[in-house]
Amino acid sequence: MDQYSLETLRHSASHLMAAAVQKLYPDAKFDIGPATQDGFYYDLDMEHRLSTDDLKAIDKTMKELSNKKIPIECLEMPRDEAEKLLKEKNQTFKLERLRDIPDGEKITFYRLGDFIDLCRGPHVGNSGDIKVTRLLSIAGSYYRGKETNPMLQRIYGTAFHTKEDLNNHMRQLEEAAKRDHRKLGAELELFGFSENVGPGLVLWHPKGALVRHIIESFWREQHIKNGYELLYTPHIGRSRLWETSGHLDFYSDAMYSPMQIDNSDYYVKPMNCPFHIEIYKTRNRSYRELPLRWAELGTVYRYEKSGVLHGLLRVRGFTQDDAHIICTPEQMGQEIRQVLDFCLFIWKSFGFKDIKAYLATRPEKSVGEPERWEQAIASLEKAVCESGLACEKDEGGGAFYGPKIDLKIKDAIGREWQTSTIQFDFNLPERFDMAYIGNDGAKHRPYMIHRALFGSLERFFGILVEHYAGAFPLWLAPEQVRVIPITDAQHLYARELEAFLASKGLRVKVDDRSESLGAKIRLARNERIPYMAVLGEKEVQSSTLSARSRIDDQIPPLSFEDFAKRLLDEATPS
RNA sequence: GCCAGCUUAGCUCAGUGGUAGAGCUACGGUUUUGUAAACCGUCGGUCCUCGGUUCGAAUCCGAGAGCUGGCUCCA
CATH class of the missing domain: 3.30.930.10 (Bira Bifunctional Protein; Domain 2)
Known part of the structure; x- marks a missing residue:
C-alpha cells in the first residue's frame, strides 16, 4: 500500500530528527538511530543536556526540513574516504562503528541536506515523505549498552504513514496507561x-x-x-549452603548482606x-x-x-x-x-x-x-x-x-x-x-x-x-456481588440476600448507605464488581432481585436461587 | 547504579518570593431515592526531608529520599 515499510519510514525519521538536532546543536556526535517496534530513537552526545522542553524545538525543525522535501541520497564510498569524512566531522562514535564493518562490505552514507550519516539504509526518497512524527521522550543510554561505557543521550520518537495511525497509537498508549497496574x-x-x-x-x-x-x-x-x-x-540459610550452591560466588550481587546468628552467617x-x-x-x-x-x-x-x-x-x-x-x-x-x-x-x-x-x-x-x-x-x-x-x-x-x-x-x-x-x-x-x-x-x-x-x-x-484492566473475572473478583437496597425499607431483605449468597460461598457485600441508586451503581461499577443485585419494593413483593452485570447492564428479575445458580456456574476458571 | 524529569490534603490538581486553595473522598446532618454522582455542613497540610540564600521560601540554590520514562539486568 504505502511505498515504504514502516521500518524504513521510522529509520528515515530518526535521520530527519538527527538532522534537526545537528542544525540546533552543531557539536552533536551521533551514534546509532534505528527503528524500533513502536518507533525510533537516536543516541547522541553533545555539550547541551537535553530536557523535554527541547523536544518542541527539535520537532519544529523537523517539520521545516520535512516541508523542504530534501532528497535523501545514498553515497557509496571506499573505506579511506569514509574515514576521512567522519574524522573531518569529528564523528568519533561513527568512526568506531565504521571499524565494525567487515572488509569487503559496501560502505554507504545517506545524506539529508547537511546531515550525512554512515548508514546501511534503506531510506525514503525525501524528507517530505516523513510527515507524521512525534517526539516522545529523552533518556540516557550507555554507549553500546555497556554499563561501564559513558552515557549518551537518547531521543525517542515515533512515525507513521498517516495521522490516523499516529492517533491510534497514542490512543493505545492511553489505553495501556488506564490499565497500569500501579494505578x-x-x-x-x-x-x-x-x-x-x-x-x-x-x-x-x-x-x-x-x-x-x-x-x-x-x-x-x-x-x-x-x-x-x-x-x-525457610527464608534464610547458612553461608555454607550458598557456598555449596555457588550463589556466593556467582550470584552475590543480587544477595543481601548476611546476618549473624550464633557465630554463623545466614543469608536471606x-x-x-x-x-x-x-x-x-x-x-x-x-x-x-x-x-x-x-x-x-x-x-x-x-x-x-x-x-x-x-x-x-x-x-x-x-x-x-x-x-x-x-x-x-x-x-x-x-x-x-x-x-x-x-x-x-x-x-x-x-x-x-x-x-x-x-x-x-x-x-x-x-x-x-x-x-x-x-x-x-x-x-x-x-x-x-x-x-x-x-x-x-x-x-x-x-x-x-x-x-x-x-x-x-x-x-x-x-x-x-x-x-x-x-x-x-x-x-x-x-x-x-x-x-x-x-x-x-x-x-x-x-x-x-x-x-x-x-x-x-x-x-x-x-x-x-x-x-x-482491573475487572477480574467472577472466580477471582474479591467482591463478586454488591447488594443494593434502594431505600431503608429493603435493608432487612438485603441482609437476607447477603446471608443467602454467602451461604452459597459467594463473596458479597451490602451497600446500605443513604445514597441514591445511581450513586451506588456508579461506585460498584468503579470498583469493577461483576454483579449488582438491586432490591426495591417490587423485588420484596415478588421475592426476587434485579441483577445487573458489568457486561450486560440489566438482567430480568431472578429468584435468589436462580441468581446464585447463574453465578456459581460462571465462577469457575475458564 | 547511571541519564532526564516529577513530588502541594486520602485521590486528581491549581497556586513562581508576601496569611496554602478547589473538586472528589472521609466524617456529621438532612433526604428514602428505580439503574453511572441528592443537598447542607465539618474535618483534613512537616507544600517529600534536611541544609542554605532572603526581612520573608511551596516558590530560588545545594544535598538526600521516593516515584516516573529510559539504559543495564531480569521472575
Whole structure:
C-alpha cells in the first residue's frame, strides 16, 4: 500500500530528527538511530543536556526540513574516504562503528541536506515523505549498552504513514496507561508500597490478598492433581549452603548482606533450589521414586538496582511459584511435555490463549557434559513441537548451567509478557552431588529441572490486573456481588440476600448507605464488581432481585436461587 | 547504579518570593431515592526531608529520599 515499510519510514525519521538536532546543536556526535517496534530513537552526545522542553524545538525543525522535501541520497564510498569524512566531522562514535564493518562490505552514507550519516539504509526518497512524527521522550543510554561505557543521550520518537495511525497509537498508549497496574492497584486497594517499608517491597492490601489467596489455592489444587508434592522451606540459610550452591560466588550481587546468628552467617534466600536439594539429600533415593515433582510458593529476596524497580513487575521481594523436577534421563522428555501442557492449562484458566515459546540453547561458557546438553535440548524441542506452540530458537541464549524454554503470553491488548520458564540445571546436581540408585544398583546423577509457571506471584498479579484492566473475572473478583437496597425499607431483605449468597460461598457485600441508586451503581461499577443485585419494593413483593452485570447492564428479575445458580456456574476458571 | 524529569490534603490538581486553595473522598446532618454522582455542613497540610540564600521560601540554590520514562539486568 504505502511505498515504504514502516521500518524504513521510522529509520528515515530518526535521520530527519538527527538532522534537526545537528542544525540546533552543531557539536552533536551521533551514534546509532534505528527503528524500533513502536518507533525510533537516536543516541547522541553533545555539550547541551537535553530536557523535554527541547523536544518542541527539535520537532519544529523537523517539520521545516520535512516541508523542504530534501532528497535523501545514498553515497557509496571506499573505506579511506569514509574515514576521512567522519574524522573531518569529528564523528568519533561513527568512526568506531565504521571499524565494525567487515572488509569487503559496501560502505554507504545517506545524506539529508547537511546531515550525512554512515548508514546501511534503506531510506525514503525525501524528507517530505516523513510527515507524521512525534517526539516522545529523552533518556540516557550507555554507549553500546555497556554499563561501564559513558552515557549518551537518547531521543525517542515515533512515525507513521498517516495521522490516523499516529492517533491510534497514542490512543493505545492511553489505553495501556488506564490499565497500569500501579494505578489500578492503588485505586482498587489491591496492593501498595510504603517508604517506611522500603522500595520494591509489596504490601498486599485485603482485596489484593484475597485475589492472591484464590490464585494460590487454585495453584496448589492443580499441582496436587498433576502429581506434585508441596514443600515449605525457610527464608534464610547458612553461608555454607550458598557456598555449596555457588550463589556466593556467582550470584552475590543480587544477595543481601548476611546476618549473624550464633557465630554463623545466614543469608536471606534469593532462590529456593538449595533447600529442595537438601530435602532430596536426606536419604538415598531409588530410581523407583523418580520423578519427584516438588513445588513451593517460595518467597525470595534479591537486590535490584533502584532504577529498575517497577510496580509489581520488578520488585525486591517476591514469591516464586517454584518447582523442581528430579528425574532419570528416560523420564525427562515426558516430564517436559507434562510441564508444557500444565503451563498451557494454567494460562487458559486465566484467559491467555496466545502463547509463544522461546528455546535457548548452549552458550559458549557452560558447565555439564555436552551429551547431557544435547539430550536436554532435544527433549525440549520435541516437547515444544508436540505441544503445537509457536517456537523461536535462541542459539547460545541458555544459562551457563542448562538450556531452557521461556514462554511469552499475549495479553488482552496484545502486549507480550515473559512468564513461565523451564530450565535444565547441570550445575546444582554436581555441586550438591545429587544421586539416585539405578536398577543396576549403581549411583547415577539425576536430571534436575527448575520451572515456574507464573514466574512470580507479584509479577503475575501485575500482569493480570493489566490484562483484565482491573475487572477480574467472577472466580477471582474479591467482591463478586454488591447488594443494593434502594431505600431503608429493603435493608432487612438485603441482609437476607447477603446471608443467602454467602451461604452459597459467594463473596458479597451490602451497600446500605443513604445514597441514591445511581450513586451506588456508579461506585460498584468503579470498583469493577461483576454483579449488582438491586432490591426495591417490587423485588420484596415478588421475592426476587434485579441483577445487573458489568457486561450486560440489566438482567430480568431472578429468584435468589436462580441468581446464585447463574453465578456459581460462571465462577469457575475458564 | 547511571541519564532526564516529577513530588502541594486520602485521590486528581491549581497556586513562581508576601496569611496554602478547589473538586472528589472521609466524617456529621438532612433526604428514602428505580439503574453511572441528592443537598447542607465539618474535618483534613512537616507544600517529600534536611541544609542554605532572603526581612520573608511551596516558590530560588545545594544535598538526600521516593516515584516516573529510559539504559543495564531480569521472575
